[in-house]
Amino acid sequence: MIRVEKAKETGFCFGVRRALKILEEATEKYGEMETLGPVVHNQRVVDDLSQLGVKTVTSLDQISGRIAVIPSHGVPPRVAEELKARRLRVIDTTCPNVRKAQKAARELSEVDFFVVIFGDPNHPEVKGILGWAGGRGIAIPDSQAISDLGQLPPHLGLLSQTTRNANQFAQFINSFVTWSLPLVQELRIVNTLCNITKKRQAEAVQLAKKVDVMIVVGGRNSANARCLAEVCSSTGTETYHIEKASEIEQTWLRGKTSVGVTTGTSIPDQVTDEVMLKLDQLRESLEAGG
Numbered sequence: 001m002i003r004v005e006k007a008k009e010t011g012f013c014f015g016v017r018r019a020l021k022i023l024e025e026a027t028e029k030y031g032e033m034e035t036l037g038p039v040v041h042n043q044r045v046v047d048d049l050s051q052l053g054v055k056t057v058t059s060l061d062q063i064s065g066r067i068a069v070i071p072s073h074g075v076p077p078r079v080a081e082e083l084k085a086r087r088l089r090v091i092d093t094t095c096p097n098v099r100k101a102q103k104a105a106r107e108l109s110e111v112d113f114f115v116v117i118f119g120d121p122n123h124p125e126v127k128g129i130l131g132w133a134g135g136r137g138i139a140i141p142d143s144q145a146i147s148d149l150g151q152l153p154p155h156l157g158l159l160s161q162t163t164r165n166a167n168q169f170a171q172f173i174n175s176f177v178t179w180s181l182p183l184v185q186e187l188r189i190v191n192t193l194c195n196i197t198k199k200r201q202a203e204a205v206q207l208a209k210k211v212d213v214m215i216v217v218g219g220r221n222s223a224n225a226r227c228l229a230e231v232c233s234s235t236g237t238e239t240y241h242i243e244k245a246s247e248i249e250q251t252w253l254r255g256k257t258s259v260g261v262t263t264g265t266s267i268p269d270q271v272t273d274e275v276m277l278k279l280d281q282l283r284e285s286l287e288a289g290g
Ligand code: F3S
Pocket: 013, 014, 015, 016, 072, 095, 096, 097, 098, 162, 163, 194, 195, 196, 197, 224, 265
């Protein structure tokens, strides 16, 4: 008998729900619009939005209409100013938690602190936060990369990408303090982690410790889903990161007694339901000797 357990909290987080509500209302009011990069990192959501008239473009120059959307990951202030300068109507869906990180970066740079972000330099949220630091900042993906850093200014502010893991951020702070102490005069740390992600990761770890296999549902380009898969895998439990139900293979369940399921924060409930249904079918088939 294989037991399948779903994490208590799955599906959209508050930031994604808020962004979708803003867009639904805006499309009802104004019609078609263009978003600078996907509003959230999930293809199903992006496809559903395109039915409502929300088209995704990858750069400012591709905007051909009158209404532009800032995605939930936010943008650098330079981009927001450019949109205004072009006299476009701007619909801003930046998550309030991301906004807090942007504000922290701006405030640090205003008092002459160089901003160091624990995060992926290529992620749009991190690029946006660096923009709010006025170009006086750097993103570092992991503790190993600290030793490659050259000379930094004497006043430093440390932040994290909102969706990073709390333990990893704590380890990063430790390594950074050890490395930078002989070089800096002042180091300020601002906790910019998203509480929802933190809670979801903690619950996923507990679940992963209880089961034989973990399935993490989330976009492959979603930072929070990748982090969830990473923390589940770090417990030693076999972990699979999938985007949709059809990716699940029966062999993953063979000889197992329990499976845990969690999802990233931009996964619609419908996708989670499909995953649960598929697991049920595979379980039944295995129990019937399939
Ligand atoms: Fe915002 Fe946290 Fe969701 S940063 S978009 S509430 S994962």
